[in-house]
Amino acid sequence: MQAVEVNNIRKTFKAGKSVVTALHDISFGVDRGELFGLIGPDGAGKTTLFRILTTLMLAGSGTASVDGFDVVKDFKQIRKRVGYMPGRFSLYQDLTVQENLSFFATLFNTSIKENYDLIKDIYIQIEKFKKRKAGALSGGMKQKLALCCALIHKPSVLFLDEPTTGVDAVSRREFWELLHNLQKQTITILVSTPYMDEAGLCDRVALVQEGRILGIDTPEAITKQFDQVLWSARAENMFKLLTDLKAQQEVNSCFPFGQEHHVTFNGSEENARLVETRLNQLGHKSVRFEKINPGIEDCFMELMEQHKKS
Amino acid sequence: MKVISVRNLTKRFGSFTAVDNITFDIEQGEIFGFLGANGAGKTTAMRMLCGLSRPTSGEASVAGYDLYKNANRIKENIGYMSQKFSLYEDLTIRENIRFYGGIYGLSLSDIRSKTNLLVKKLKLEDSINSLVKSLPLGWKQKLALSVAMIHDPKIVFLDEPTGGVDPITRREFWTLIFEAADRGTTVFVTTHYMDEAEYCNRVAIMVDGQVEALDTTGVLKAKYAAKDMGEVFLQLARKAKRGDG
Amino acid sequence: MRQFLFFVKKEFYHLVRDRQTFFILLCLPLALILIFGFALTNEVKNSRIAVLDNSKDKATRAIIDQLEASRYFDILEYIPSNDKLEATFRSGKIKLAVVFPPNFNQELLHTNTATIQLIGDASDPNTSNALINYATAVIMDYQAGFRNAAEIPLRINTEIRMLYNPQLKGSYNFVPGVMAMVLMLVCAIMTSISIAREKEIGTMEVILVSPIVPMRLVFAKMVPYFLMSVVNIGSILLLSVYVLDVPIQGNLVLLILECMMFTIASLALGLLISSISNSQQVAMLLSVVVLFLPTAMLSGFMFPVENMPAVLRFISHAVPARWFYTTVINIMIKGLGFEYVWKETLILAVMTVFFLAVSILNFKTRLE
Numbered sequence: 001m002q003a004v005e006v007n008n009i010r011k012t013f014k015a016g017k018s019v020v021t022a023l024h025d026i027s028f029g030v031d032r033g034e035l036f037g038l039i040g041p042d043g044a045g046k047t048t049l050f051r052i053l054t055t056l057m058l059a060g061s062g063t064a065s066v067d068g069f070d071v072v073k074d075f076k077q078i079r080k081r082v083g084y085m086p087g088r089f090s091l092y093q094d095l096t097v098q099e100n101l102s103f104f105a106t107l108f109n110t111s112i113k114e115n116y117d118l119i120k121d122i123y124i125q126i127e128k129f130k131k132r133k134a135g136a137l138s139g140g141m142k143q144k145l146a147l148c149c150a151l152i153h154k155p156s157v158l159f160l161d162e163p164t165t166g167v168d169a170v171s172r173r174e175f176w177e178l179l180h181n182l183q184k185q186t187i188t189i190l191v192s193t194p195y196m197d198e199a200g201l202c203d204r205v206a207l208v209q210e211g212r213i214l215g216i217d218t219p220e221a222i223t224k225q226f227d228q229v230l231w232s233a234r235a236e237n238m239f240k241l242l243t244d245l246k247a248q249q250e251v252n253s254c255f256p257f258g259q260e261h262h263v264t265f266n267g268s269e270e271n272a273r274l275v276e277t278r279l280n281q282l283g284h285k286s287v288r289f290e291k292i293n294p295g296i297e298d299c300f301m302e303l304m305e306q307h308k309k310s
Numbered sequence: 311m312k313v314i315s316v317r318n319l320t321k322r323f324g325s326f327t328a329v330d331n332i333t334f335d336i337e338q339g340e341i342f343g344f345l346g347a348n349g350a351g352k353t354t355a356m357r358m359l360c361g362l363s364r365p366t367s368g369e370a371s372v373a374g375y376d377l378y379k380n381a382n383r384i385k386e387n388i389g390y391m392s393q394k395f396s397l398y399e400d401l402t403i404r405e406n407i408r409f410y411g412g413i414y415g416l417s418l419s420d421i422r423s424k425t426n427l428l429v430k431k432l433k434l435e436d437s438i439n440s441l442v443k444s445l446p447l448g449w450k451q452k453l454a455l456s457v458a459m460i461h462d463p464k465i466v467f468l469d470e471p472t473g474g475v476d477p478i479t480r481r482e483f484w485t486l487i488f489e490a491a492d493r494g495t496t497v498f499v500t501t502h503y504m505d506e507a508e509y510c511n512r513v514a515i516m517v518d519g520q521v522e523a524l525d526t527t528g529v530l531k532a533k534y535a536a537k538d539m540g541e542v543f544l545q546l547a548r549k550a551k552r553g554d555g
Numbered sequence: 556m557r558q559f560l561f562f563v564k565k566e567f568y569h570l571v572r573d574r575q576t577f578f579i580l581l582c583l584p585l586a587l588i589l590i591f592g593f594a595l596t597n598e599v600k601n602s603r604i605a606v607l608d609n610s611k612d613k614a615t616r617a618i619i620d621q622l623e624a625s626r627y628f629d630i631l632e633y634i635p636s637n638d639k640l641e642a643t644f645r646s647g648k649i650k651l652a653v654v655f656p657p658n659f660n661q662e663l664l665h666t667n668t669a670t671i672q673l674i675g676d677a678s679d680p681n682t683s684n685a686l687i688n689y690a691t692a693v694i695m696d697y698q699a700g701f702r703n704a705a706e707i708p709l710r711i712n713t714e715i716r717m718l719y720n721p722q723l724k725g726s727y728n729f730v731p732g733v734m735a736m737v738l739m740l741v742c743a744i745m746t747s748i749s750i751a752r753e754k755e756i757g758t759m760e761v762i763l764v765s766p767i768v769p770m771r772l773v774f775a776k777m778v779p780y781f782l783m784s785v786v787n788i789g790s791i792l793l794l795s796v797y798v799l800d801v802p803i804q805g806n807l808v809l810l811i812l813e814c815m816m817f818t819i820a821s822l823a824l825g826l827l828i829s830s831i832s833n834s835q836q837v838a839m840l841l842s843v844v845v846l847f848l849p850t851a852m853l854s855g856f857m858f859p860v861e862n863m864p865a866v867l868r869f870i871s872h873a874v875p876a877r878w879f880y881t882t883v884i885n886i887m888i889k890g891l892g893f894e895y896v897w898k899e900t901l902i903l904a905v906m907t908v909f910f911l912a913v914s915i916l917n918f919k920t921r922l923e
Binding site (some may be wrong): 051054055056058075076079080084086087089090091092093094095102103104106107109149153 | 557558561562565568569572573756757758760761762763764765766767772920921922
Binding site (some may be wrong): 209297 | 346347348349350444446447448470473474475476477478479481484485488491492502503504505506507508509527538539540543544547548550
């Protein structure tokens, strides 16, 4: 039995006169002790899926179970077993760090002392602010406190809805370190994020877009599925390079990627050389093409385009 | 030509110095990245430059106007867009464009022609009369950027403009930024995506209210022996002492 | 139980840490009592009036003495003749003139009926109305005393008519009204807002995804507002006794018990509102429109229920404040016992149970 099983979950919402489908018959499973990532932009359906799994919403059709319990029938059992951190800042701004934590401990009929081991690593980082109101904490600290609150009852499955959104790169990295430590304590963790670079930190990921799963596998396996040769391109004037590359008929796709552009070509590899010469003729200086290995973001974009076509 | 010139700008809230004596210049047409951890003072600095918050001390001129004397003239010459506040969800695309055009004193015929231009460019012709809330997030953000530049401002301030946007739209968004810079608009942008930092001509990294590093991405990477801007940022931001403000 | 107590403690933190709201809620009874008691009251003390006595006999003297003796009037001037009357009004010194016709006593004794003219300054209709009412009451008082002494009933007509407020206690009726309004505000509006706030900041999501029965938390939410209401009831009663000189005529314990029941009804209504509103704004507006306005307008406090159009009178039956208001008037002002208010109490009790039941059944354990 897997920690989370999702079978053909569909969810629709009424928006005025039209009906919006938030989830299109989604199925997947998460193993025990796995750190599973739902990667996708806002509006992909991540929050809706989490709400269905945490028994906050009912699916339109399909079934799902968490820790072996059905999300509809056994919702009370699930509520005892899961930890949930919603996307919104879900703490009491006017209560102190300690009061918030005590409140959530009381909510689950436990105490801070009882499960202190589990939250110790996180809590010592915010302990010096324990008398401070939660509203006065910075983004990273709030996130850590919210995580403590979600862990205080030693859940078997932890749902974290976009815990790192709007958080700076340093705090994000620290947060992921915490998650890896938690994983060692045999907690199954489902985490959603819009940051593609965080996919590599998960055991397995599902790439979601517009209510559909585009791909689901380990990050390495996903990048292996990329079926084209990916090139990085550099030149002195990167913006001009982008427009000129897009104008070439041999170029299949071209996206800016940090300090370089990622390009795929139609046809054979010869075309890369062809375009390179042409760019030099167009007056570009120090043009450099290099074959590279694709990342999750490349794959995500390729899958998006494929999906758009089909 | 310098469009933003900042000298020893400081903002204190009580005993807390949110922005501590920062100094920099930004050239016209530059894409200027403004990075920093949460609580480093980015937002406060940006608010001062937009004329929304009065500095405690220091000098600054934005778009050629003094921050203290001509805050209102500054507002006429800048555009502002943030992830949190941009467009009215319960107004249609046309109504939003019209509203912001009106705010910046554009004539009705100007607004009309701008609307057509903008909608055509973003390929939104079919949904011009639909409510903004019915658009996907990425489209909203692209629209919001275009609306923020409807009055052809000299400078546009973008506060985490691409948060949560899908990777393809995020790049389309940046293409809009490149185009604006190419036309001579100065772009002042904050972001949490480190790959986006690479798109900037120059990057300033704030730590504990001070500008800890400011240079082109190439120089910064060489200086900190980093393979990308993400590493540069981590090295600098880890130095932060106040961490929590 | 330990859990419940902690929840209550948490609610107290919320209440006390929002200093502005806390202060407003505590001062609300004081503000309302002062506004209704002094600014908006139609009771007028020591008003200056003029008397034109064309008869100058035993009866007119007696009536004038009684007018003077009442705490409502100060006789400023005795006007010698009709033609001076207008000038006196125009000077603005008086709001009311009492005019006795010639041969007043004689007429009264011979024809058993006589007429007094009461002339009010209608530029201030509220005050003049009130004054006319008081003057009429004084005259009626005189007539009543007279009637006891004489065999034949005598009648003094006043040329105005009693417009409202026959018992002349109008000025005190606002105390029960204020009580209903304050309790509605503190209990219903604050409860619904505070639950809606949990939905807004996202804590409701976490609470729902926990093993506790959400109702337990909701009941904990009610405790601070209930206690706050008890404090408010106390302060209103103290203010009315010591500042407004409105004594509590009936049984204090009964009165307080009735107030508590109304408090619980209001809390249940607040809960009901919160179950259908997802933001503080909606909760606030719904409470004001559905609860607060009917409490003010349809309870009989501002406009007598008997004078309402049939439709509104019908609707007023569903307004808990109407029954509460009548109950409090009867106990506090009229000094009546439980045997006179059991009907209203029963209706209120049924309503309370009904609202509580509906709101508990209606409470959602999911987000939609």
